[in-house]
Amino acid sequence: MVLYIFCISSVSDVPQHLRRSFEFLPPFMSELRVVLLGNSWSERSSVGNFILGKTEFSTEEEPDCCLRVRGQLKEKEIVLINTPDLLRPNIPEDKLRKHVENCVSLSDPGPHVFLLVLQPEDFTEEHKLRMCRVFKNFGGRPFDHSLILISTPREQSPGFMEEYRQHPPLKDLIRMSQYRFLWRKNLELAELLTRLGQIVKENNGEHLNL
Numbered sequence: 476m477v478l479y480i481f482c483i484s485s486v487s488d489v490p491q492h493l494r495r496s497f498e499f500l501p502p503f504m505s506e507l508r509v510v511l512l513g514n515s516w517s518e519r520s521s522v523g524n525f526i527l528g529k530t531e532f533s534t535e536e537e538p539d540c541c542l543r544v545r546g547q548l549k550e551k552e553i554v555l556i557n558t559p560d561l562l563r564p565n566i567p568e569d570k571l572r573k574h575v576e577n578c579v580s581l582s583d584p585g586p587h588v589f590l591l592v593l594q595p596e597d598f599t600e601e602h603k604l605r606m607c608r609v610f611k612n613f614g615g616r617p618f619d620h621s622l623i624l625i626s627t628p629r630e631q632s633p634g635f636m637e638e639y640r641q642h643p644p645l646k647d648l649i650r651m652s653q654y655r656f657l658w659r660k661n662l663e664l665a666e667l668l669t670r671l672g673q674i675v676k677e678n679n680g681e682h683l684n685l
Contacts, residue, residue, distance in 0.1 A: 500551055500672055500675065501675065501676065501680050503680065504551070504675070504680055505550075505551060505552060506551065506552040506553070506554060507551065507552070507553045507554070507587055507588070507671065507675065508553075508554045508556070508582045508585070508586045508587050508588075508682065509526075509553065509554070509555050509556070509586065509587065509588045509589075509590050509671065510556045510558065510578060510582055510586045510588070510589050510590070511523055511555060511556065511557045511558060511590050511592060512558055512561065512562075512589055512590070512591050512592070512606070512609065513562070513591055513592035513593050513594070514560065514562050514593060514594055514597055514598055514602050515560075515592065515593075515594045515597070515626065516534075516537040516559070516560060517534040517535065518592050518594055518626045518659075519532075519557055519558070519592045520532035520533060520534040520557060521534055522590065522592050522624060522659070523544065523555045523557055525664065525667075526553070526555065526664070526667065526668075527544065527546050527553075527555070528664075531544045531546075531555075532544065532557055537559060537560065538559065539559055540559065540574075540577065541556055541557065541558050541559070541574065541577045541578045541581055542556070542557045543555070543556050543557075543581045544557070554581075554582065556578055556581045556582050556586070558574065558578055559574060561574055561575075561605070561609045562602050562605040562606060562609070563605075564601060564605070571608070571609065571612060572612055575609065575612040575613060578613075579613070579685050582682075582685075584682060584685070585615075585682035585683045585684060585685045586620065586682055586683055587620065587671075587674070587675050587678070587680075587682045587683075588620050588621070588622060588671050588674050588675070589610075589617055589620055589621045589622070589683075590621075590622055590624055590671075591606070591621055591622065591623045591624065591648070591652070592624045592626060592659075593623060593624070593625055593626060593645065593648075594626045594628075595625050595626065595628055595639035595642065595645060596628050596639070598642070598644055598645050598648075599644055600643070600644045602644060603644040603645075603647055603648050606648065607651075613683065613685065614684075614685060615683045615684050615685060616683070617683055618651045618652050618653070619653070619677075619678060619683075620674060620678060620682075620683050621651075621652040621653075621655065621674075622652065622655045622656070622657070622670055622671065622674055623645075623648060623649055623652050623655065623656035623657070624656070624657050624658075624659055624662075624667070625639065625640075625645070625656060625657070625658050625659060626659045627658070627659050627660040636658060636660075640656075655670070655674065657670060
């Protein structure tokens with residue numbers, strides 16, 4: 476039995492600057508649906524909470540199911556679907572398909588953006604191949620709807636941003652995502668929302684056809 480968790484955020488709880496930033500969505504869109512993927516549950520949850528402006532996802536306890544949080548932002552809504560770790564090396568194919576089917580159901584009729592939250596020092600060639608495997612299960616052209624968000628490394632050294640950006644698996648994934656990427660370090664919420672909006676506009680407001 477799969478557990479779905481729905482959390483509703485009140486518009487009165489949303490910071491005013493967040494409500495203003497969300498006006499970048501096209502007028503005809505009432506909802507933005509974003510799927511969080513990546514190789515760290517705590518980082519995905521932290522990013523989800525950052526977008527919502529409040530703690531909705533636990534960063535410590537990783538459930539074995541997809542979680543959906545719906546937030547009201549002024550006259551728009553944002554739906555975040557946080558996934559379990561679909562990049563695990565030992566996840567059976569049938570279980571992966573089941574998680575993807577659950578994610579598809581929660582993002583019905585389809586996600587507008589895949590936000591790939593990656594811990595750079597842990598991201599390997601195997602992770603890249605598994606990400607492609609996950610996207611193959613979604614079907615369509617998910618890389619056209621993808622934005623990579625690179626988490627701050629646990630240990631920082633001079634030039635670490637360029638070093639990790641040139642790391643072959645991460646570099647390949649950035650290329651496949653049409654060079655759409657941001658660093659989490661010093662990231663402003665308005666910048667992240669603007670980039671999400673740009674992807675929506677590049678796809679003419681259309682979601683991924685599942």
